[in-house]
């Protein structure tokens with residue numbers, strides 16, 4: 294007789310179109326019956342509850358990578374496909390791919406750039422850019438919130454931070470969109486080819502930028518990375534390329550999707566939008582509920598690096614893979630009363646696990662919070678009668694959770 298865990302595992306299919314159409318009822322049912330389940334076909338253990346996901350994020354016996362402690366055979370991992378070498382090279386020194394001590398060394402350097410003062414200094418440029426982007430559409434009356442506003446806004450701010458000139462923003466967006474498809478559960482060969490090509494383009498561009506900044510330094514992050522000294526040495530070009538790529542890819546996809554998903558939630562719950570318009574809830578508080586209610590990143594994984602790891606009563610052997618379901622955890626009634634209610638004034642919304650936790654906790658969270666607060670406030674103030682012009686369609690992918698477009702009437 295098979296256990297309940299295994300049976301639920303067969304039914305749960307995070308790649309099925311019916312699931313992707315509205316995952317929350319199924320995620321809730323799963324969370325209530327099954328805190329942890331082994332999925333035979335996907336070769337992973339899914340973790341569903343808030344406290345367990347939180348604990349996994351902080352457990353140092355779990356790693357984003359295993360290659361510092363074991364071989365691919367031991368971990369039964371597919372070898373990295375050499376056809377996508379440019380993509381793997383780009384990931385090689387990414388914070389998201391590293392574990393200590395390399396992770397500690399590079400993270401310390403990047404963290405030095407995210408001081409509260411430097412993040413606060415982005416508020417004014419963010420306000421300016423949000424208004425500039427919105428201006429031409431106020432007369433036209435309609436826009437695609439993602440393409441016309443959220444994408445150029447978010448990419449504009451992260452590029453300003455990095456030191457990438459305006460005329461390259463669209464290239465970076467295209468490269469980033471192509472590369473992040475490699476994080477999905479069912480990447481196609483066509484997507485992998487495109488991701489690899491994008492990684493080549495991105496690498497060549499960052500190498501150019503490094504050479505330029507060596508010649509003529511500026512006050513930007515690429516210059517800081519070029520000039521940084523760590524443990525008596527400098528960062529290699531490969532380390533700088535990976536760091537710029539991860540900052541850009543991690544730094545805009547999730548922010549754009551938070552705004553898209555969030556505006557959809559607000560338009561479906563008009564009374565909550567009204568609380569922002571009448572000023573009874575500040576935009577900064579609402580941002581936390583937007584991330585809790587419909588997080589832009591639904592799943593993160595860890596490798597089990599040691600024996601003896603227990604998750605929700607299940608002993609998970611070394612070499613296995615754990616997938617944490619953020620959308621399930623963020624609607625756990627044990628953490629959030631009436632979790633399916635969208636409430637922009639929710640007192641403890643900030644306890645969502647949308648930014649992760651532990652050593653890989655989102656390094657850009659303070660910047661993301663400023664960006665989102667400013668863009669949401671600008672929309673509320675300048676377009677209080679905002680409406681969906683059409684019901685937005687989901688991108689049929691689970692991990693990076695977003696909408697294809699969000700057509701809005703500005704009112």
Ligand code: HEM
Pocket residue numbers: 350357388389390400451539540543544545547548551584589590593594646647648649650652653654655656657658660661
């Ligand atoms: C709403 C927006 C955002 C969300 C929801 C988000 C979420 C996350 C999460 C969940 C992680 C941890 C992944 C893990 O534990 O496996 C993470 C890591 C990271 N995020 Fe964000 N992020 C956002 C915005 C940003 C921004 C604006 C930046 C950069 C400016 C950024 C840069 C990074 C980087 C570099 C990491 C890797 C950190 C490490 O591994 O040490 N993120 N993010």
